[in-house]
Amino acid sequence: MMDPRKALVVLAVSLVLVELPALSAGPKVGSLPRGEDWRTPTERAEYRTTPRYDETMAYLRRLAAAAPRQLKLETFGVTGEGRDLYVAIASKDGVFEPITLHRAKRPIVLIQNSIHAGEMDGKDSCLALLRDMVVTREKASLLERAVVVVIPIYNADGHERFGPHNRINQNGPEEAGWRTQSRNLNLNRDYMKADAPETRAFLKLWNRWLPDFFVDDHVTDGADFVYDTTYSLDSGPDVFPALAALQRDVLGPRLERSVADAGHPIAPFIALKDDADPSQGMVTWPSTPRYSTGYVILQNRPGLLVEMHMLKDYRSRVTGNYEVLRALLEVVNRDADALVTMNRDADAATVAAGRRHDPAARFPLRLEAESATETFRFQGRSYRRTPSEVSGALRIEYGDAPALMDVRRPSSFRVAYAVAPPAAYIVPAQWTSVIDVLAFHGLRLRRTSRPWAAEVETYRCDEVKWLDRPFEGRQVLFRPQEGPPGSEASRGACEPAKETLSFPRGSAVIPLDQRAAKVAIHFLEPEGPDSAVAWGFFNAVFEQKEYGEAYVLEKLARDMLEKDPRLKEEFERKLAEDRDFAASPATRLDFFYRRSPWWDSRMGLYPVGRLASLEGVPLDPERQEPGAP
Numbered sequence: 001m002m003d004p005r006k007a008l009v010v011l012a013v014s015l016v017l018v019e020l021p022a023l024s025a026g027p028k029v030g031s032l033p034r035g036e037d038w039r040t041p042t043e044r045a046e047y048r049t050t051p052r053y054d055e056t057m058a059y060l061r062r063l064a065a066a067a068p069r070q071l072k073l074e075t076f077g078v079t080g081e082g083r084d085l086y087v088a089i090a091s092k093d094g095v096f097e098p099i100t101l102h103r104a105k106r107p108i109v110l111i112q113n114s115i116h117a118g119e120m121d122g123k124d125s126c127l128a129l130l131r132d133m134v135v136t137r138e139k140a141s142l143l144e145r146a147v148v149v150v151i152p153i154y155n156a157d158g159h160e161r162f163g164p165h166n167r168i169n170q171n172g173p174e175e176a177g178w179r180t181q182s183r184n185l186n187l188n189r190d191y192m193k194a195d196a197p198e199t200r201a202f203l204k205l206w207n208r209w210l211p212d213f214f215v216d217d218h219v220t221d222g223a224d225f226v227y228d229t230t231y232s233l234d235s236g237p238d239v240f241p242a243l244a245a246l247q248r249d250v251l252g253p254r255l256e257r258s259v260a261d262a263g264h265p266i267a268p269f270i271a272l273k274d275d276a277d278p279s280q281g282m283v284t285w286p287s288t289p290r291y292s293t294g295y296v297i298l299q300n301r302p303g304l305l306v307e308m309h310m311l312k313d314y315r316s317r318v319t320g321n322y323e324v325l326r327a328l329l330e331v332v333n334r335d336a337d338a339l340v341t342m343n344r345d346a347d348a349a350t351v352a353a354g355r356r357h358d359p360a361a362r363f364p365l366r367l368e369a370e371s372a373t374e375t376f377r378f379q380g381r382s383y384r385r386t387p388s389e390v391s392g393a394l395r396i397e398y399g400d401a402p403a404l405m406d407v408r409r410p411s412s413f414r415v416a417y418a419v420a421p422p423a424a425y426i427v428p429a430q431w432t433s434v435i436d437v438l439a440f441h442g443l444r445l446r447r448t449s450r451p452w453a454a455e456v457e458t459y460r461c462d463e464v465k466w467l468d469r470p471f472e473g474r475q476v477l478f479r480p481q482e483g484p485p486g487s488e489a490s491r492g493a494c495e496p497a498k499e500t501l502s503f504p505r506g507s508a509v510i511p512l513d514q515r516a517a518k519v520a521i522h523f524l525e526p527e528g529p530d531s532a533v534a535w536g537f538f539n540a541v542f543e544q545k546e547y548g549e550a551y552v553l554e555k556l557a558r559d560m561l562e563k564d565p566r567l568k569e570e571f572e573r574k575l576a577e578d579r580d581f582a583a584s585p586a587t588r589l590d591f592f593y594r595r596s597p598w599w600d601s602r603m604g605l606y607p608v609g610r611l612a613s614l615e616g617v618p619l620d621p622e623r624q625e626p627g628a629p
């Protein structure tokens with residue numbers, strides 16, 4: 001009698017033989033086991049097309065049915081238009097519970113696809129990767145320690161705004177989805193403000209899984225060059241040092257070698273200083289927390305941004321994206337213990353810093369590229385520049401020939417603006433939308449049990465200016481150019497102040513001795529690039545709500561001038577020195593209104609308090625929002 005395992009192999013082989021004629025046109029990969037055609041929808045279409053939402057989910061369900069012990073589908077939210085958001089969880093032994101996995105020190109890798117739903121490379125590569133890990137098992141070793149959580153289609157509504165004209169710069173697939181979600185919000189600007197239901201679902205998912213590594217898959221815009229695969233790993237001064245070193249010294253070089261060995265030219269993300277002249281070199285900018293990979297830094301987790309090159313054919317891009325993920329997972333499995341330990345150390349360091357509350361400590365809020373540059377050997381394309389009668393500017397035309405160029409690029413980032421974190425923040429109860437966002441981020445909130453007033457540190461924001469057009473559906477603050485720390489240019493609109501503020505019962509207290517404290521600092525420090533102030537959550541505070549009639553102010557001004565000779569002197573000096581002031585009757589009257597007791601002293605006063613300790617704050621023992629694990 002034949003060994004039953006051998007019998008299965010014979011059966012499988014014979015089935016494959018039967019299937020072969022039908023499969024001969026397609027790739028060999030994915031035709032096993034059981035003789036079924038396991039090619040992904042895009043492989044079956046020879047990489048001409050990408051599957052719609054329903055077809056994508058049907059393929060994932062098929063994978064999960066074939067390997068129920070290794071692959072599980074879960075929903076994690078609903079889009080604005082009512083579509084379910086899914087994750088596919090691949091685990092070698094059927095353990096799909098984050099808490100159990102954390103306990104076993106198995107690194108969880110969260111791979112996000114289709115945040116920009118015209119950029120489908122990641123989705124289609126993940127379908128192949130999941131198949132190869134759990135069905136054909138050619139890549140089963142990638143699950144040896146790691147558990148892979150894949151969001152196949154994050155922007156599901158945008159994905160179904162399907163058409164051939166959604167990505168003007170991009171070479172295939174024939175049709176794809178749209179960049180933004182159904183309210184036209186760019187989800188990759190929404191990580192801090194969390195306006196979209198998709199972002200809120202993501203944050204819940206994040207806090208449930210608390211992954212050890214995060215990947216966000218995209219397709220570039222920008223220049224032409226040889227590389228089909230580009231990537232970015234943040235390792236600036238805001239990243240926990242051990243994680244920064246892991247990314248810069250281990251992961252980056254390893255990805256480049258491994259992906260290149262697999263036949264895909266790869267480089268760090270390319271952004272030209274001048275789009276029409278590659279010889280001018282590269283620019284780089286820090287990922288602020290509005291972006292996925294900037295956000296995960298605040299959560300003490302490493303993140304990889306994948307940007308496949310838009311001009312390469314879809315087959316090269318999907319397979320290149322596959323190789324990046326494969327190479328990443330190899331490192332994560334190999335360095336599983338180190339990675340898990342670093343993440344826990346980073347969390348512990350954040351909690352300890354919050355507990356210690358050293359007033360001399362500085363937290364980097366804004367970064368900028370160093371002025372020092374390094375040489376980068378850029379594998380560009382030949383090009384020529386000619387005057388254009390269409391645009392009136394120089395036109396760049398790329399040729400097909402590779403062109404090696406030594407160009408300059410910034411070598412690293414430095415801190416442009418830092419702040420001393422308090423021990424805790426307190427947000428008055430009436431600012432519900434701000435408190436809601438803090439809770440979405442998984443922060444542990446306490447509530448006050450009775451009205452409380454105290455002198456606290458806060459800010460006065462008297463120089464606030466707004467951008468003259470909406471951004472992401474909001475009226476956002478205009479920020480001056482960044483400059484060196486402490487310089488005029490790096491100063492924003494807000495100045496530290498000590499004020500007596502009132503906090504009604506139910507005000508939210510956010511202590512910083514918690515692992516997600518950096519999110520609270522970024523959101524509640526007004527000078528943060530993605531703070532609640534910057535995104536316009538507090539705009540009403542900066543509006544003048546009472547006005548003095550001119551004939552009333554005339555009388556007020558005369559009374560004040562008569563009583564206060566120094567004020568009179570100041571007024572006269574301003575008239576003499578400031579022509580705009582002298583020419584504006586309203587501003588001249590306003591001069592007196594602002595200096596009178598009638599002026600609204602709360603205008604421009606930031607209502608959030610910075611607490612040096614929780615002593616004396618009436619905290620409600622019953623109301624404690626738990627925050628993330």
Ligand SMILES: [Zn+2]
Nearest residue numbers: 116119218219
């Ligand atoms: Zn993108």
